[in-house]
Amino acid sequence: MIEAVPPGLILIAGACVVPFLRGPLRAAFMLALPLLGFWQLMQITPGTYVETRFFDYTQVLFQVDRLSLVFGYVFFLAVLISLIYAMHITDTVQQVAGLVYAGAAICAVFAGDLITLFAFWELTAIASVFLIWAVRTERSFKVGMRYLIIQVGSGVLLLSGAVLIVADTGSIAFGHIGIDSLGGKLILASFGIKAAFPLLHNWLQDSYPEATVTGTVFLSAFTTKLAIYALARGYAGTEMLILVGAAMTAFPIFYAVIENDLRRVLAYSLNNQLGFMVVGIGIGTELSLNGTVAHAVAHIIYKALLFMSMGAVLYRTGTMKGSELGGLYKSMPWTTGFCIVGAAAISGFPLFSGFVTKSMILSAAAEEGYWFTWAVLLFASAGVFHHSGIKIPFFAFFAHDSGKRVKEAPANMLLAMALAAALCIYIGVNPAPLYAILPFAVDYTPYTVGHVIASLQLLAFAALAFAVLIRYGFYPLETPSTNLDSDWIYRRLLPKWIAGLARGLRDAGAELDRWREASLRYLLGRVFHYHGPRSVMARTWPVGGAALWVMVLLGGYLVVYYL
Amino acid sequence: MKQGERKYWLDRPGRAGKVFWALCVLCGLLFFADALYEKHPTFAVEAWFGFYAIFGFFFSVGLVLSAKELRRLLMRKEDYYD
Numbered sequence: 001m002i003e004a005v006p007p008g009l010i011l012i013a014g015a016c017v018v019p020f021l022r023g024p025l026r027a028a029f030m031l032a033l034p035l036l037g038f039w040q041l042m043q044i045t046p047g048t049y050v051e052t053r054f055f056d057y058t059q060v061l062f063q064v065d066r067l068s069l070v071f072g073y074v075f076f077l078a079v080l081i082s083l084i085y086a087m088h089i090t091d092t093v094q095q096v097a098g099l100v101y102a103g104a105a106i107c108a109v110f111a112g113d114l115i116t117l118f119a120f121w122e123l124t125a126i127a128s129v130f131l132i133w134a135v136r137t138e139r140s141f142k143v144g145m146r147y148l149i150i151q152v153g154s155g156v157l158l159l160s161g162a163v164l165i166v167a168d169t170g171s172i173a174f175g176h177i178g179i180d181s182l183g184g185k186l187i188l189a190s191f192g193i194k195a196a197f198p199l200l201h202n203w204l205q206d207s208y209p210e211a212t213v214t215g216t217v218f219l220s221a222f223t224t225k226l227a228i229y230a231l232a233r234g235y236a237g238t239e240m241l242i243l244v245g246a247a248m249t250a251f252p253i254f255y256a257v258i259e260n261d262l263r264r265v266l267a268y269s270l271n272n273q274l275g276f277m278v279v280g281i282g283i284g285t286e287l288s289l290n291g292t293v294a295h296a297v298a299h300i301i302y303k304a305l306l307f308m309s310m311g312a313v314l315y316r317t318g319t320m321k322g323s324e325l326g327g328l329y330k331s332m333p334w335t336t337g338f339c340i341v342g343a344a345a346i347s348g349f350p351l352f353s354g355f356v357t358k359s360m361i362l363s364a365a366a367e368e369g370y371w372f373t374w375a376v377l378l379f380a381s382a383g384v385f386h387h388s389g390i391k392i393p394f395f396a397f398f399a400h401d402s403g404k405r406v407k408e409a410p411a412n413m414l415l416a417m418a419l420a421a422a423l424c425i426y427i428g429v430n431p432a433p434l435y436a437i438l439p440f441a442v443d444y445t446p447y448t449v450g451h452v453i454a455s456l457q458l459l460a461f462a463a464l465a466f467a468v469l470i471r472y473g474f475y476p477l478e479t480p481s482t483n484l485d486s487d488w489i490y491r492r493l494l495p496k497w498i499a500g501l502a503r504g505l506r507d508a509g510a511e512l513d514r515w516r517e518a519s520l521r522y523l524l525g526r527v528f529h530y531h532g533p534r535s536v537m538a539r540t541w542p543v544g545g546a547a548l549w550v551m552v553l554l555g556g557y558l559v560v561y562y563l
Numbered sequence: 564m565k566q567g568e569r570k571y572w573l574d575r576p577g578r579a580g581k582v583f584w585a586l587c588v589l590c591g592l593l594f595f596a597d598a599l600y601e602k603h604p605t606f607a608v609e610a611w612f613g614f615y616a617i618f619g620f621f622f623s624v625g626l627v628l629s630a631k632e633l634r635r636l637l638m639r640k641e642d643y644y645d
Contacts, residue, residue, distance in 0.1 A: 257630035258638070330571060366605040374606070382619045383626050398573070449600045454609075457593045458619035464590045465623035467583050476631040482643040483634075491644055 003049040006062040006110055007037045007072060008120070011079065011103030015096045027087055030095065034079040037106070041072050048112060057172045060112025066439040067293065071109045071229045073437065074297045075102065077423075078221035078304060085308050085416035086214035097130035098218045105222035109229055113172040114162035114187075117230070121158055121194075124223055125151030131215030132207055140210055146490075147207040151223075154193035161186030177234035188235060194227035195278060196271050198247045202487040204271055205255075209263035209320065213311040216263060220270060220307045221300045228277045228296050237284025242365075245282055246373045248275030249380035255485065256387035260322050260478050262396055263310050266303070269346065269388040272380055273299050279377065280361040283368055286440040291360030293438055298353035298427055302345035305420035306388065309339035312409035312417070313396055322391075322478035327401030335409050336397040338417035345424035347389035348381060350455055353427035356434075356446040359455075363444070382462040389459070390466050395478055590616070 014033040021029055046069065050062035064072075079102045086098065101124055108120035125148060132144040164183030166172050177184045189200075196204045208219050235241060249272050256268035273295070280292030312335045313328060314320045329336040341352070348354035358381065365374040408414070427434050435442040469475040531537050572578060594613045604610040611617075 253626060254630040254633055255637075257627055258634050330569075371606055378615075378618060379622045379626075382623050386623055386626060401574075450602055453593065453596050453600065454615040457596075457613065457615040460586070460590050460593050461616045461619035462623040464586055465620050465627070467586055469624065469627055471583055474631075475627060476634065479638070480641045481634075482639045482641055483637045484639060485637075 003044065003062075005040070006050060006107050007040050007076075008103040008106030008108075008110065010037045010040070011099045011106065015099035015103065018095055018099065019092050026095075030083050030099070031080070033099065034076045034083065034102075038073065038076040038080075041069065041076065044069075051112075054113075054115060054172070057115070057166070058113070059116055059172070061107075061116055062110050063112030064110060066437070067229070067233060068109045070293050070297060070437050070439070071225065072106060074300050075106050075109065075222065075225075078102070078218075078300050081301075081304055081308075081416050081420050082214065082217045082221065084419065085217055085311070085413055087412035088410050089214055091134060091212075093130055094134045094212060094215060097127050097134070098215070101127035101131070101218060102222055105226045108226055112174060114158070114165065114174050115172050117174055118155060118159050118162060121190075121226075122152060122155040124226065125155060128219060128223060131218055132211045134212050134215060135210065143207050143210040146487075147203055150193060150203040154190045157186050157190035157193070161188075161190060174233065176236065179235070179238055179240065184234075188238075191227050191230050191234065192244075194223055195231060195274055196224060196227075196248070197244055197278075198251060199486050201248070201252070201271055202485050205252075205264055205267040205485060206487050208267045208270070209261050213315045217304050217307045217311060220266075220303050224270065224274055225296050225300055228274065228281070228292065231278065231281050232289060232292055236281055236289055238282055241278050241282030242370060242373055243282075245275045245278030245280075246376040248272065248278055250275070250376050250383070253380060253383035253387060255483060256383075257391070258476055258481075258483055260481055261320050262322055262325070262392055263307065263314070263320050265322075265387055265392060266306050266310060269384055270303055272384055273303065273346070275380065276358055276361050276377065279365060279373060283361075283364050283370070285364055285368065287367065287444060288361055288364030290435075290438040290440050290442055290444075291357060291364055294357040294360060294431075294434055295354075297434060298345065298357040298424070301420050301423045301427075302342045302353060305338060305342035305417060305424060306346065306392065308413065308417050308420065309335050309342060310392070310396065312413050315413070316406040316409065317404050321480060322395040323480055325396045325402055325404070326399040327397070328404060328406070329397040330401075331404070331406050332397070332408050334414050335417065336393065338414075338421045339393050339397065341421040341424055343389045343393050345428065347385035347459060348455060349428075349459060350447070350452045351425065351428045353424045355428055355455060356431040357427075359446050359451060360444055378458070382458055385459050385462050386466060390463060394466075 011033050014029070018026060018030060044064055046065045048060055048063045050060070052059045052061060079099075082098065082102075086094065089095070104120045104123035104127055108117055108124065111117040111120060129144045129148045129151070132140055132147060134140075161183040162172065164186065165177070165181065168181055168183060177187055179185055179188055193200045193203075204224070208216050211219055231241070252268040252271040252275075256265045256272070259265045259268060277292045277295055277299075280288040280295065310320065312332065313325065316332065317325065317328070319325065345352040345354045348358050362374060362377050362381075365377060409417075431446060435444070466475070529535055573582075594616045597612050597616075602610055608614055
């Protein structure tokens with residue numbers, strides 16, 4: 001019986017019921033949904049469950065293997081945490097959008113074919129934009145439109161690629177794709193948009209910080225990790241992804257250092273963390289793919305935790321600007337503590353989740369001899385500690401006292417953060433249960449003396465660098481500002497070009513009109529000149545003149561004849 | 564700081580400096596911890612004494628200073644797109 005229902009549909013169907021419930025009943029109902037889905041996954045074994053016919057093709061709505069199962073578990077966990085965090089809100093739009101969005105992402109993970117994947121891929125885009133629009137300002141409307149266009153565009157690429165692949169192979173099954181065919185390239189671009197590849201990334205930093213306090217927590221979990229899952233299934237071992245991923249780990253951290261909006265700093269670091277996972281997919285060994293999946297799990301939890309702690313700050317203070325915050329540890333001590341746990345986890349401190357997962361990817365890169373990639377990842381590890389590990393907690397909760405005295409976050413927010421923080425520590429201290437559910441058997445020991453000391457050295461000296469720069473006044477101050485990123489291309493350059501092109505066309509059109517008018521005038525002038533009332537052609541010719549012309553013609557004829 | 568508010572340990576003069584020097588001591592200890600165990604490097608550089616410490620420090624400083632320079636190129640007013 002439970003095999004007949006794709007697990008994500010539980011959330012989507014549940015979302016349809018939510019508007020008809022009120023108060024505590026609605027809250028209890030929503031919390032029951034992810035628990036039910038999680039329970040269903042615990043019962044299920046890898047295999048194919050729901051198939052239908054789609055024209056001549058077999059559509060697989062629900063298929064489970066070890067890769068999708070891990071993502072299913074952590075997605076339900078993320079839904080549960082996000083729902084607890086959002087328990088205080090009564091906005092039906094956000095509740096329904098959040099559930100449909102998460103349900104669609106889970107359905108996509110368990111989709112066995114490209115058409116089903118496409119359908120849910122687009123549904124995640126459409127449902128999630130309401131989490132941005134729910135802010136209900138003109139700014140959020142514009143951000144949402146940009147987000148939606150890019151997300152739907154990714155779906156269109158996916159469908160185009162799928163059509164080409166079906167034409168080539170005759171099958172719509174979603175397995176390894178590779179980049180040899182044009183269809184494969186299009187689908188890679190589609191996944192690349194959602195995974196925020198360099199230059200395709202900026203929708204993420206543009207939109208996530210503009211969603212509602214609770215919406216960002218939802219958003220941070222699903223879209224990008226669905227893309228990571230899809231990449232791992234379709235493009236494992238595609239060497240190009242190693243370079244793409246390495247670039248992704250490195251360049252966002254420069255932006256994160258100078259960004260003032262702390263949720264945008266987290267969006268940049270989210271991008272950087274995705275880079276680690278993409279490198280793991282590119283390397284394509286069992287260790288690296290395990291590392292990618294494990295890191296996705298750990299990442300979903302600690303990133304949600306960091307967004308929750310910043311969301312709590314935004315909820316209480318009304319601002320997210322580093323330049324206006326500081327000293328909040330006095331009034332929000334619990335939030336501070338949870339934020340620090342998230343910061344330690346993302347930075348990969350021993351005994352926290354990031355340590356036991358990220359290190360698998362670094363070890364895989366080293367084992368395969370990618371020394372340059374390894375060095376970039378090491379740099380990015382120091383960098384992520386720098387901005388997510390230190391900058392976020394430092395400027396929000398410590399630094400100079402902003403004088404803001406607010407209430408501690410609401411109890412439901414604290415509970416959600418506590419749950420996520422507990423998981424960050426639990427995975428870090430006891431990685432075995434996580435390792436046990438990874439796609440391949442794990443033969444990896446994170447806690448060796450050398451590894452622990454190396455990590456501590458890297459992090460402690462990165463912290464020392466921060467402290468020295470702050471103490472001696474070299475650290476760039478948090479300043480109200482906008483930093484240009486690739487969104488500048490479509491928010492400034494293209495509109496400017498299009499405006500310029502329109503102006504050019506308008507000018508050319510006017511010129512063309514002028515020229516047409518002038519030539520018409522000239523033509524009419526000439527016609528008038530020859531055919532007008534006083535023109536040559538309208539004159540009455542005397543008969544003598546005509547006789548003279550006939551004689552000239554006859555004379556000419558004679559001359560020609562004798563010649 | 565509001566009147567009558569609880570005094571916090573970090574607020575007292577000189578405390579931030581104490582945190583700084585404690586971090587320096589910690590870093591020193593970690594640096595010399597390299598002498599205490601046998602390394603199994605994958606790459607030759609990992610065998611250097613204090614490699615991770617040196618790498619962490621200099622690349623972090625480089626990151627911040629270069630990001631600071633990038634501001635000249637990238638930074639605009641807050642309402643740039645409005």
